[in-house]
Amino acid sequence: MKFSISRYNPDTDEKPYLQDYEVDILPSDRMLLDVLLRIKEQDPTLSMRKSCREGVCGSDAMNINGRNGLACITRVRDLKEPVVLRPLPSFPIVRDLIVDMTNFFKQYHSIKPYLVNDQPPPEKERLQSPADREKLNGAYECILCACCSSQCPSFWWNPDKFVGPAGLIQAYRFIFDSRDTTTKERLEDLDGAYRLFRCRTIMNCSEVCPKGLEPSHAIEMIRLSMLKDPGDSGTLPTHSVSPVRK
């Protein structure tokens, strides 16, 4: 099977280039990451991130044949040849398939991704009704792999000002958390032309999310909750993710 993998060494290369590899697919090769690890055995200079190998940690997010995804849950036999692998679009490249996530996490931290509650803590824990807990479904599952933000044109043009879909689905998670007491402040913090409203509802984020989440829906819910109390908003929709990729 033919692979074209983006290579870039900041010490020796002026710009990234594609290097071709040809690998025999073994019966044990199920996911793209399995093959990438065998390519790395052939060429130890190839650099990439990976950790859990089962779509939980989000480390091996990359651009696979033009579409962001996780190498560890992408079935290699379904990919069209040559398989073109590039680092996440628009993020600064550290080396080969490794990108600098500093700005991505800066935006994530800017939404204060933690519970804020100025009430005295109860003896055991802050309880939630099952209905209130339901509202967090479809948002808390985000693994911060950056597939969505890196595929979002609005994030490409304003990465320093637009929070991006990954940060905004996390913002939704805390805005709609019944235990958080700063909903108003969180909404005010997102108002303005840039932080939330750069989203043009292109929906690439929902399209590529490897966990089947829908950040675009979360963004719409945040906009609507700026207008009125969302009341019983129910849960965020999710969609199934097929490992079949072209």
Next chain:
Amino acid sequence: MTPHRRPGPTGLPAWLVQRTSAVYMLLFLVALLAFFGWHPLHSYAEWKRWVAHPAISLALALFFAALLAHMWVGLRDVLLDYARPAGLRRALLVLVALGLCTGAASMAWLLALQHV
């Protein structure tokens, strides 16, 4: 958590203007097409009488106001996304605003002419 409003272009008001103006323009155009389907106007005099009707003048004025507001938000968003550096963006925003104000003035003048 300290709330802080950011200076500069607005978020929620612009978003609301864009959506409400789109809804009005859609309804107006559908109503207009339906009206012309039932009552086609054949002469300049008929058109002039139709536009001079107070309800039609008001609906048309609202339509052009919605169109210009919608254009402002849309063009503003394009410039906020793509125009760099900030000085060039500001200059282009002023040009767009001037262009749209000119459009608004000429539309207002044309509609006012129907009532003199």
